[in-house]
Amino acid sequence: MTTSGEKSITIALMDPPYESGTTTTALRIMDAALRKGISVNVFAYEGAVNLTMRGQAPHPNPVKGTSIEEQDHPSTAKFIAGLFTLGADSPKLEWVNCGLCVDERGAGECIDGPRRGGPGDLFKFSQESTNTLIIGTR
Amino acid sequence: MPGILSIVERAYHGTIEEQDDTILWLSHMIKNAGGDVSVLLRSNAVNYAVKGQDASGLSIGGVALGIPPTLDNDVVALSTAGVTVYVVEEDLSDRGIGNDELCDGVTKVKRSGLAKLFDDHDAVWHW
Numbered sequence: 001m002t003t004s005g006e007k008s009i010t011i012a013l014m015d016p017p018y019e020s021g022t023t024t025t026a027l028r029i030m031d032a033a034l035r036k037g038i039s040v041n042v043f044a045y046e047g048a049v050n051l052t053m054r055g056q057a058p059h060p061n062p063v064k065g066t067s068i069e070e071q072d073h074p075s076t077a078k079f080i081a082g083l084f085t086l087g088a089d090s091p092k093l094e095w096v097n098c099g100l101c102v103d104e105r106g107a108g109e110c111i112d113g114p115r116r117g118g119p120g121d122l123f124k125f126s127q128e129s130t131n132t133l134i135i136g137t138r
Numbered sequence: 139m140p141g142i143l144s145i146v147e148r149a150y151h152g153t154i155e156e157q158d159d160t161i162l163w164l165s166h167m168i169k170n171a172g173g174d175v176s177v178l179l180r181s182n183a184v185n186y187a188v189k190g191q192d193a194s195g196l197s198i199g200g201v202a203l204g205i206p207p208t209l210d211n212d213v214v215a216l217s218t219a220g221v222t223v224y225v226v227e228e229d230l231s232d233r234g235i236g237n238d239e240l241c242d243g244v245t246k247v248k249r250s251g252l253a254k255l256f257d258d259h260d261a262v263w264h265w
Contacts, residue, residue, distance in 0.1 A: 018152045021150050061158075073205075074204075082198060085200065
């Protein structure tokens with residue numbers, strides 16, 4: 001928080017998993033920020049609420065003939081769980097999934113860490129953060 | 139001439155998470171299922187045909203991407219499987235991509251030849 005002298009960044013995301021390179025870049029920014037001691041606030045809006053779904057599962061690749069183990073398929077939920085480990089205390093990762101977006105997608109089963117919220121949380125985050133990065137769907 | 143021409147133009151969208159390009163993968167699966175398919179790489183997707191791409195080393199939150207995408211190898215694999223992979227010649231030159239940078243198995247086509255290429259196929263799937 002800027003008021004306490006600590007830096008923080010707010011990031012708003014809209015893209016669902018497996019659809020956009022911007023999501024990967026955003027996750028890399030979060031990783032870099034947390035490693036520099038900068039707290040991160042995330043507002044996941046629309047399809048981005050699916051990024052943290054608990055049920056994401058790896059799969060084999062029939063084109064390459066690889067098994068689940070050989071393919072070692074990543075998931076956004078696994079990446080984000082790792083970010084929560086980095087941002088467990090100070091710096092802190094806060095992640096809010098838009099509740100209405102969750103409901104309309106049936107995306108309520110998420111990993112540990114994110115909480116349900118709404119646009120008011122994005123506004124509050126932006127007011128309390130050093131800066132805000134909006135990454136919309138294109 | 140195959141029945142389906144799949145056009146790929148959006149490049150590197152989700153390829154890290156997917157470990158490949160979804161449409162190259164889909165086209166390969168259709169070929170494996172007996173489909174007659176070819177692929178046209180245009181716009182930024184022509185970069186998929188540049189050999190020697192290396193997306194390794196990514197780690198997020200301490201979770202490493204063990205198997206990164208190798209899109210040039212995927213293009214070669216498509217070609218080896220019997221899928222003709224076209225690339226738009228002007229889209230290569232616009233990006234400064236030379237012939238010596240291209241992987242094996244791609245066929246260049248000029249923009250002026252696209253209409254005929256489309257006409258030569260039964261269906262055009264523009265992703």
